[in-house]
Amino acid sequence: MSRFFFLLACVFTISFSAKADNQDIYLISGVSISTNAKSPALAKAAAFKMARRDAFLILLTRLEMKSGIADGITDEEISDMVRSEQIEKEKISGGNYSATFNIMFAKDFVDYVLLQKKSPNASENKAPEDIYLLIPVKMKKYQSIIWGEENDWKEAIAKTLNQKSLNQFVVPDADIANIASLNEGEVVIADYRTLEPILSRYKAKAAYSLIFSYDEIENKVVIEVIRLSKFQKKKVKLSFVNIDRLNYQSLISKVSDKVMEYLLSSQSDLDQGVNSSATRIKIYLNSLSSWVAIKNKIESSGLVNQLNIESISRDYVVVTINYIGEEDIQKAFARKGLRLNQQEENNFTIDAN
Structure with missing residues (x-):
């Protein structure tokens, strides 16, 4: 004994x-x-x-x-x-x-830098691979969990990335800056502006929130995939029924593999249409109130699904929008009381003076 x-x-x-x-x-x-x-x-x-x-x-x-x-x-x-x-x-x-x-x-930053540097003999003409940020979120009793040991979903995703050498995907480490950028209570409904600091930090093209929910009664896993980039937000739900009666650890590992297969297969299609409707507008102002009025008018027009502020000065504001209307953008904006003056393709001005 x-x-x-x-x-x-x-x-x-x-x-x-x-x-x-x-x-x-x-x-x-x-x-x-x-x-x-x-x-x-x-x-x-x-x-x-x-x-x-x-x-x-x-x-x-x-x-x-x-x-x-x-x-x-x-x-x-x-x-x-x-x-x-x-x-x-x-x-x-x-x-x-x-x-x-x-x-x-920090392991995640070391991995990222070494990914860029470890092939010094690679062709200089080869375009650098786009980086995508993965944010695995585990739902537990209606609470979203990103950080800490309770998020075994994050560990499963990281393990899949390592085993399959999917270096274009990065899972952020739990350091102070990342925790400050990713609030567990808000990440499910995050917009681009919320995630922009961490996307810039990793030089990532887009972020995927992978929200994991496990139904023990139906023995089913549901993954809500939210893809967020500067000009696009898309949601997809993936459902996995445990027909093989796998134990929990085997199930979560299997689901992780399948989710990454989905991301790899759908990535090129998502990227192709992201910037097709990107439009830049320089708005000349005479007061802060005129900027607020124009911003509210654009956002409530039903003609855009994304508005990002590029720069603000005393005399003008530069924004980029994702136009989703079907007719000519100048005609559509004119119907809403906004006159666009075209400078070049997809570049306009609005004079609010």
């Missing part, structure tokens, strides 16, 4: 250690830096850059990648990959600075 408990304890210890090692692979500890410059501030700034780059080289070694990849990565890109850093044994004397750094890298 005692031998059984001893073996069991060993199994748990090994399993726990493996998990810890996997989590700690992006934590680089004990990077010692000593440098000097004309001022303490310059010396400290230089030390931070050196420490981050040295830590990144160590990380590349752990990931079994060539260290030469780092030559094509800027200090700013490495800084963006850092999730947190701790400084120990800091000493400042005149222009001299020394410290020991413990640096944690």
Whole structure:
């Protein structure tokens, strides 16, 4: 009996250690830096850059990648990959600075940057692959869950991406900036403006919210797919009945595979029509109230399904719209009391002075 408990304890210890090692692979500890410059501030700034780059080289070694990849990565890109850093044994004397750094890298940002850099011998003429953001959301008792261990749907999607090497899709990591951008209570009804900061951060073309609901009584999974880009919002519901009586973990894994198959097969069709009706309008103003009136008139016209503000100044506002009307846009807007003056194809002005 005692031998059984001893073996069991060993199994748990090994399993726990493996998990810890996997989590700690992006934590680089004990990077010692000593440098000097004309001022303490310059010396400290230089030390931070050196420490981050040295830590990144160590990380590349752990990931079994060539260290030469780092030559094509800027200090700013490495800084963006850092999730947190701790400084120990800091000493400042005149222009001299020394410290020991413990640096944690954000896995999702490391994966993204390495995806762009890991093929240095690829053809320079090859167009870069578009990036798409995936936001797996689990519905539990009418509550939407994005972050935390409760969202096993997010883990299933990440596992499928890794197994199938679907590098064009990115699942955001749970860092402070991403959590601030993706509010669990609002992500289901999010618009482009809500997601624009995180889309810009990943340089993503569009975002897919993958909302997972499991009906235990009917033994069925429903996935609501919401695709959101600058000029398009589309919803599709996918239903999966568990006819094979799979257990929950096998079911969620199977559904994850099928959802990614759907995204891959439908992606090109969705992309083709996204910008076909994109129209840019420069609105000249004499007051804030005139801008508000025109904006309300456009949004309530029934002629557009998306309006995005590109820039605002004292004298004018530039917007882009997705026109969904069937007749000529100038005639349609004129019926609503808005006179469009065409400058070039899909570019107009409105004079509200």
